[in-house]
Amino acid sequence: MADRIPSGTRDVLPDEMRELRALTERIRSVFDRAGYGEVYTPALEYERTFTRDGSGANGAYRVFDERGNVLVLRSDMTVPIARLVGTRYPTAEPPLRFCYFSHAYRSVRPQRGQSREFLQAGVELIGAPGPLGTAEVLTVLCDCLEAAGLQSFRIGVGDQGLYPALLDGFGVSAHARALILDELTTGDFVGVEREVNRLSLPADEAELLLTVPRMRGGPEILDGLDGPLHDAGAGMREMLSLLAPHVAARVIFDFGLVRDLDYYSGAIFQVYDPAHGMPLGAGGRYDQLLAGFGRDLPAVGFGLDIERVHIALTAEERDRG
Amino acid sequence: MVERGQEPPLWIAVPRGALLTETLDLLDEVGIDTSEVRQNDRKLLFADVGIITMRPSDVPTYVEAGAADIGITGKDVLIEQAERDVHELADLRYGRCTMVVASETGPDPVEDALRRLGTVRIATKYPKIASNHFLATGRQAEIVEVKGSVELAPLAGLADAIVDLTATGTTLRENNLVIREEITVCTARLIANPVADRLKSAAIDTLVSRIATSLGR
Numbered sequence: 001m002a003d004r005i006p007s008g009t010r011d012v013l014p015d016e017m018r019e020l021r022a023l024t025e026r027i028r029s030v031f032d033r034a035g036y037g038e039v040y041t042p043a044l045e046y047e048r049t050f051t052r053d054g055s056g057a058n059g060a061y062r063v064f065d066e067r068g069n070v071l072v073l074r075s076d077m078t079v080p081i082a083r084l085v086g087t088r089y090p091t092a093e094p095p096l097r098f099c100y101f102s103h104a105y106r107s108v109r110p111q112r113g114q115s116r117e118f119l120q121a122g123v124e125l126i127g128a129p130g131p132l133g134t135a136e137v138l139t140v141l142c143d144c145l146e147a148a149g150l151q152s153f154r155i156g157v158g159d160q161g162l163y164p165a166l167l168d169g170f171g172v173s174a175h176a177r178a179l180i181l182d183e184l185t186t187g188d189f190v191g192v193e194r195e196v197n198r199l200s201l202p203a204d205e206a207e208l209l210l211t212v213p214r215m216r217g218g219p220e221i222l223d224g225l226d227g228p229l230h231d232a233g234a235g236m237r238e239m240l241s242l243l244a245p246h247v248a249a250r251v252i253f254d255f256g257l258v259r260d261l262d263y264y265s266g267a268i269f270q271v272y273d274p275a276h277g278m279p280l281g282a283g284g285r286y287d288q289l290l291a292g293f294g295r296d297l298p299a300v301g302f303g304l305d306i307e308r309v310h311i312a313l314t315a316e317e318r319d320r321g
Numbered sequence: 322m323v324e325r326g327q328e329p330p331l332w333i334a335v336p337r338g339a340l341l342t343e344t345l346d347l348l349d350e351v352g353i354d355t356s357e358v359r360q361n362d363r364k365l366l367f368a369d370v371g372i373i374t375m376r377p378s379d380v381p382t383y384v385e386a387g388a389a390d391i392g393i394t395g396k397d398v399l400i401e402q403a404e405r406d407v408h409e410l411a412d413l414r415y416g417r418c419t420m421v422v423a424s425e426t427g428p429d430p431v432e433d434a435l436r437r438l439g440t441v442r443i444a445t446k447y448p449k450i451a452s453n454h455f456l457a458t459g460r461q462a463e464i465v466e467v468k469g470s471v472e473l474a475p476l477a478g479l480a481d482a483i484v485d486l487t488a489t490g491t492t493l494r495e496n497n498l499v500i501r502e503e504i505t506v507c508t509a510r511l512i513a514n515p516v517a518d519r520l521k522s523a524a525i526d527t528l529v530s531r532i533a534t535s536l537g538r
Binding site: 188 | 411523
């Protein structure tokens with residue numbers, strides 16, 4: 001009987017490896033030109049690095065070392081780089097720019113084509129507040145995807161704080177707020193409607209809570225936003241005004257976008273391509289995370305799933321014939 | 322893969338079986354011509370109107386992977402496959418069924434099994450819903466998954482009770498089973514692939530609003 005490998009892991013043979021290598025080299029040259037220095041951090045970190053307040057990236061695999069310490073396989077690169085900044089760059093003048101090509105590890109659900117081990121390419125920009133820092137990282141992201149060879153990708157941009165602020169503004173209780181955000185995070189808009197209708201809010205407020213998560217599209221959706229959406233709209237317009245036309249043309253604004261990682265704070269992104277059914281990567285601002293590692297700096301970054309980018313590239317090429 | 326030619330605005334996963342007729346009626350009402358689907362119960366892909374047909378439990382699989390942009394399936398399927406990454410856009414209200422615990426008439430075998438054996442054997446096509454229901458109600462249950470005719474299980478002595486979906490209760494009555502507990506009510510739902518929900522938002526929003534009008538909101 002053949003020796004198997006764990007589900008969700010795989011071997012890469014030379015033909016595919018050659019394509020993956022060419023793809024990552026194209027992306028690496030974009031990082032390089034933008035001034036992002038490549039770092040490598042250990043795949044194993046102490047568990048406490050990942051479990052401190054506000055990191056929320058728990059990791060699925062733990063082992064004991066020879067002294068009984070709990071080590072965890074990293075589930076993303078944002079937390080290790082936050083740790084690296086706190087320990088190796090305690091006094092360096094910001095902004096700091098880092099990039100990485102690293103495997104990360106997550107648990108999988110059976111028979112869903114998910115990867116336990118996946119290769120991420122990404123950047124972290126430390127010490128550059130929004131909207132200028134956000135615009136820089138969105139530009140690098142867009143340049144990467146173009147350098148990768150994708151033609152039809154779009155970048156969804158939302159705001160992690162927008163909907164929670166709306167709920168708080170309408171005086172929704174902490175309990176109901178958690179229920180509604182949970183339905184929104186799982187994409188159950190029927191559940192959002194059910195929970196909102198239970199609140200007995202004034203009709204216009206309830207209506208807003210139902211329409212806002214479905215607001216997505218080009219810059220036209222930012223026009224004429226007033227009342228509780230005015231500030232969010234103004235922030236997004238300001239960020240948009242900092243983008244070059246070729247980047248701005250790729251952006252979709254999405255008021256319903258929420259990420260399930262605790263450390264995100266402001267603008268968040270997700271990368272889509274019509275040739276692939278799942279997002280190719282994601283990112284966003286995490287302005288509070290670094291404080292937990294001893295450097296209170298605003299930060300923003302993204303990670304692309306290289307395997308999915310490769311699949312989307314292949315599918316786009318096939319569609320073009 | 323079948324040559325898809327001119328792309329329809331949306332690929333729609335349509336469930337065969339109990340939800341089929343009302344689903345096709347709804348699609349006709351919102352301007353998607355389903356006559357070819359009605360005339361042809363062997364064909365699976367209808368490229369002109371962007372319809373693919375499949376069993377209801379496969380709908381979330383196709384939609385999650387983006388092989389269909391949107392789909393229609395029962396809430397029972399969505400609860401059982403809760404981990405699927407799909408957007409649930411609308412409650413279509415038809416196909417109303419209740420997920421129930423049922424056992425043979427007479428003294429409830431569930432109570433007897435729990436009192437004397439500490440655990441109850443439940444046959445079901447919905448192992449997650451069944452096990453969550455018994456966990457939530459503080460009872461130990463051994464879940465036996467079967468693929469067809471669940472009603473047979475208590476009659477043949479495979480299980481003490483069943484967890485299954487019932488619309489009218491006729492099949493239960495015919496098999497000498499009575500409803501002991503109602504778990505949840507399930508109706509047909511409209512779901513969307515999360516990427517399509519962003520990239521084809523105009524087409525999807527138009528469809529959702531036509532459906533809402535058709536349902537009389």
